[in-house]
Each structure stands twice: as C-alpha cells, then as structure tokens.
Amino acid sequence: MKRFRIIILALLVVWLFIPVKNTLASPVQDQLKVTIDNVLEILRNQSLKGDEKRQEKKESLRKVIHERFNFAKMSQLSLARHWKKRSDEEKKVFIEMFGKLLEEIYISKIDNYTDEEVFYVKDFVRGNKAQVYTKVITDTVEIPIDYRMYKTKNGKWMVYDLVIEGVSLVGNYRSQFDQILRKEPYEKLVEDLKKKLDN
C-alpha cells in the first residue's frame, strides 16, 4: 500500500508541474492568424492553381481578406485631409478601387512566400489598438510584416495598416496622395488608380 501511496504522491507532484496549455496568445493574434492561415491555404490549394481557376481563387481570397481588412478605413487614412472634401459617392468609388489595389499588393507580397511559414514575433495591445509583428523567414531573407489593427464594437480586430520592413503602406500612400493632390485635381488621381488596376 505504501508503495502505491508514494507513487500517487509522485504522480501528483509531476501533475502539479505540468504546464497549463499555452493560453498566452492574445485574441488579436489569434484572429489575425485565422485570416493569414486561410489566405495561405487558398494560395497553396492545388485545385485552385491554373489560369482558368484564377477568378475563383481571387474571389475566395477577397472574401477572406475583406473579413479582416478594413479598406474603407485604409482609404480614409491614405487620403487623410483630402478625404473630407470628397462626396459620399466619390468616397465609395475610391474605397472600391483603392481597396482592390491594396488587396493585390498584399496578395502579391504574400504569394511569393506561400511555401514559407509566418512567425508571430510579438504583439502590443493598447486599448482598442494593437500591432502584431510577424516575420516571413525564407531560406535567404527575412521580411518583417506588421499589422496595425483596431477593435470594433463587437470585439473583432480589423487591420487598418500594414507595415512592411518598417514602411507603413498607408503612410506611404498618404505622402504620395498629398503631394499629387497639391498639384493635380482629384480626378487625375482616380484616373491613375484606374490605370493601375487595368494593368
């Protein structure tokens, strides 16, 4: 009997020290991970490869990305002080087109590294804003991609900016749009955007 008691005691001691399943990952990181995993899954999906499936693939990617990226917010922040001067209709058109461009940029960035793993380096949360630091590590290079996110009313985290290698995408467009709109009318910018999407 003594032997059993001692064995049970030993087991208890071991059990005490067994780590609790890692609960430290934050909700913001979890939510982002779901989206990135889905994007990678679609890109890796063999049945969606090839030209005739391109449209189908694009549609499913769009669906996943729109769940997590707020392109309206990104458009607003990119136009910054020029946003208010636009009519509701103009805003709608701009969000539609600029969103498409951002979507393409993001997909082409991540498409190069579909065979690689995305590492979640760390995340910082303050109030309703967070920044999730990720890194794509390939055989030859390391690309840090950070996601700036905010929390909506229902607790969902949405991306409002991408920081690739220390350069904020929204910030970069903000500089460009501001400089362009100083010299050119807004219509010219929309025209350029149209040309970019057609290419």
Added chain:
Amino acid sequence: MCQVDSINTGGRNMKKRYCFLIFIVSLIAFFMNMSAFAQGTRDITPVLSDDCISDLYIFYGTNQSDKIMLAQNSQPIPDEKESVDELDADFFDEDFDDIKQTQQIADPLYYFNYAMYSFNDFLYFAALKPLATGYKTVTPTALRKGVRNFFHNLLFPVRFVNNLLQGKIKEAGTEVGIFLINTTFGLAGYHQVAQNDFNLNTSNEDLGQTLGSYSIGNGFYIVLPIFGPSSLRDTVGFAGDFFLKPVNYVDPWEVRYGIKAFDTINSTSFRLGDYEALKKAAFDPYIALKDAYIQNRNEKISK
C-alpha cells in the same frame, strides 16, 4: 531498478530512498516544465528584451509609463468605451505622426535628386538587374549567402564603433563576440555560426543612425548617384563610415571597386523584384521611394 530491491529491505532506508526519488522526479518534472514553458512562449515572447521595449516606443511614443504595458502586453485594457468605427481619423492619426514629418522633409535639390533618381533607375534596369539575375542563375544559393555573410562580417568595425557611440555597450560586446566566432569557426565570416548556433543577434548600426540617435534630423533629402536615397545627415554618416570599412583600404583602386561591385551584385541577387514591386504599387515612384527611405531610417534609429 535498484529501488525495487530496497523496498523489501524496509525500514528507514526505504523511506529515505523514496524521498530522494520523489525529489528527483519532481526536479525532472520541474525542468521539463521550464523548458516546455520556454518553448511555448518563444512564439509570442512575453519575456521582453530591450529591443522590444524600444519597439514599443515606436508604437506608443517615448513615454516611460508605457513600460508598465510590458507585463500585460497581451491583455487589452478595457477603458475607452467608444466604438472605433465611429471615431474619426484622430484616433488613428497618432500612428502617422512620423509620416507627417516625412512629408515635410525638405527637398531643395529636387531637380538634381530627380535626375539622380532617373539615373539610378536606368542603372538598375540596364546593368544591375541583368547582372544580378545572371549571377543568381549560375551561383548556388549557399555560395551567395556565404558571400553575403562574408561582407557582413567585414563591416564589423562600423557596427561596433557605432554601437559604442550610441552607448549600446551590451550590443557592442555582442558584436565583438559574433565577429570573433564567425571569423574563426565561421571561416572568415562565410558561415554565421554565432547567429545560427549561439543565437547572438544584433541590428545593423551606422553613423547616420548614431547621429539620428543624437536627435539630429534628416536635414534634407538627397539622392546619391549609384548609392540611392539618402539625407544630409545620412550622407555625412556615410562619409564618416567610409574610414571604418576595410574594403576602402584595399590598395589598387581597380581591385577595390571590383570587390564593391561584386558585393553589390551579390546582395542585389537576394532582393530582385523588390524595387519593381515598389514601382508597380506607387502612384509617384519618386515620392514613394523618398517616403519609404525616411520611414525605414526612422524605424532603424528608434531601435
């Protein structure tokens, strides 16, 4: 097991042995536990290094009280009740304060800069890109990586001196360690033994960053021929670093420039397509490049 025999001998001896056994088992469990924790947490790094602290500063600004955030970085503080959807741009604008500054970076040499930008653009597509592409196709990746590591190791004096100048004594020490290990075990820097096996890592420092850490601003924007985007401050830094680069002491100048060209082609072979992607995404590539350069430098300086 020897314990099994001793059970039958009974008495105090047995108790002692069992106590010892329990102690050992719990010790092993404890250590396993520790390592499991270490592995489990590596992905999200709750143990924050100095680097992370300074990263935090990029995000939140340099407020000392933010350090408190470190202990609870994964727990959102439920204060602001307002919905973000209804908040206007002010809520987000603080993230782009840096960018406001970059918009204001003076460009008095615009016409010169634009000419140099066009020249560099031409040089990239006419010479560097085809050379690097050809080089990449005939050279195994392992060799290209080795060459990159070798040149990186050679720039040790630049990183070491600038770490010291920025008062980063710990990083300077790490830099020495990396240099010694990689130069000997890594065969003159060809293999990054220190980074891969000893997990030693530092960030690249240069004199431009050192000056930036002394709160010296960018000055104005300059596009250097061949070297690309720079600022007044970084050009001064670049000139200062000249003396810390061993390659610049190679005697016949033909050899010196040959080595430099090789280094450039080798490092470009890893980044083919990046410049094209930037240009493709940009509405005005000149401004896009300028802004990207300034943002990237600001980020490096704040680290």
